[in-house]
Amino acid sequence: MKETLKKCFxxxxxxxxxxxxxxxxxxxxxxxxxxxxxxASALMVMVYAGGHISGGHYNPAxxxxxxxxxxxxxxxxxxxxxxxxxxxxxxxxxxxxMAQDSILAIMPANFGLKGLLLAEFLFTFxxxxxxxxxxxTKKTEGNSYYGLAIGFTVLVGxxxxxxxxxxxxxxxxxxxxxxxxxxVSWKAVLYTILANLIGGIVAALAFKCVTxxx
Numbered sequence: 001m002k003e004t005l006k007k008c009f010x011x012x013x014x015x016x017x018x019x020x021x022x023x024x025x026x027x028x029x030x031x032x033x034x035x036x037x038x039x040a041s042a043l044m045v046m047v048y049a050g051g052h053i054s055g056g057h058y059n060p061a062x063x064x065x066x067x068x069x070x071x072x073x074x075x076x077x078x079x080x081x082x083x084x085x086x087x088x089x090x091x092x093x094x095x096x097x098m099a100q101d102s103i104l105a106i107m108p109a110n111f112g113l114k115g116l117l118l119a120e121f122l123f124t125f126x127x128x129x130x131x132x133x134x135x136x137t138k139k140t141e142g143n144s145y146y147g148l149a150i151g152f153t154v155l156v157g158x159x160x161x162x163x164x165x166x167x168x169x170x171x172x173x174x175x176x177x178x179x180x181x182x183x184v185s186w187k188a189v190l191y192t193i194l195a196n197l198i199g200g201i202v203a204a205l206a207f208k209c210v211t212x213x214x
Contacts, residue, residue, distance in 0.1 A: 010053045013087065023099075033159075058087075059170075061196040064201065120170060154170060
């Protein structure tokens with residue numbers, strides 16, 4: 001029980017800083033490439049910080065992929081996603097408290113359904129696929145690049161489709177958080193979560209197809 005709490009606490013902290021970075025850079029006027037770089041960097045450093053304790057998921061889709069792949073026990077999946085969502089929710093309300101005088105009126109972004117579903121699915125698939133192959137196999141065990149690979153996958157997705165075809169969440173916990181602060185509509189949040197979870201499932205199946213050592 002003690003070890004489970006430690007892992008969940010790490011997941012909550014990592015998701016908190018990921019979501020806080022998303023909100024601060026997206027809503028407080030970060031220009032150009034700053035937001036994607038900051039968000040990807042926040043994920044990268046938190047993956048390096050907590051990867052040896054919890055796996056450094058900070059994402060229910062990644063946890064689902066890891067569970068299907070066998071890198072996360074089923075009994076930890078629900079505690080992980082609860083911790084991730086709670087970390088994101090705390091980040092939302094702390095951001096509101098800190099930045100209440102700095103935030104202009106937030107208008108929910110509008111995205112086409114086909115583009116949103118495909119973009120969120122594809123880059124969540126890519127993220128989960130990279131996590132599984134770079135951080136959960138025997139041949140890559142102990143490598144020093146897994147956090148950079150994971151963070152840069154999010155960076156690629158953010159540059160490619162974030163803010164144009166979709167919110168660029170690639171993460172149900174992030175999707176819920178941006179919904180809470182009205183950056184996107186709840187309808188878009190639900191479709192994003194669906195696409196993210198399917199992306200995680202397909203990534204786990206793809207992992208099983210391309211690896212033979214497990």
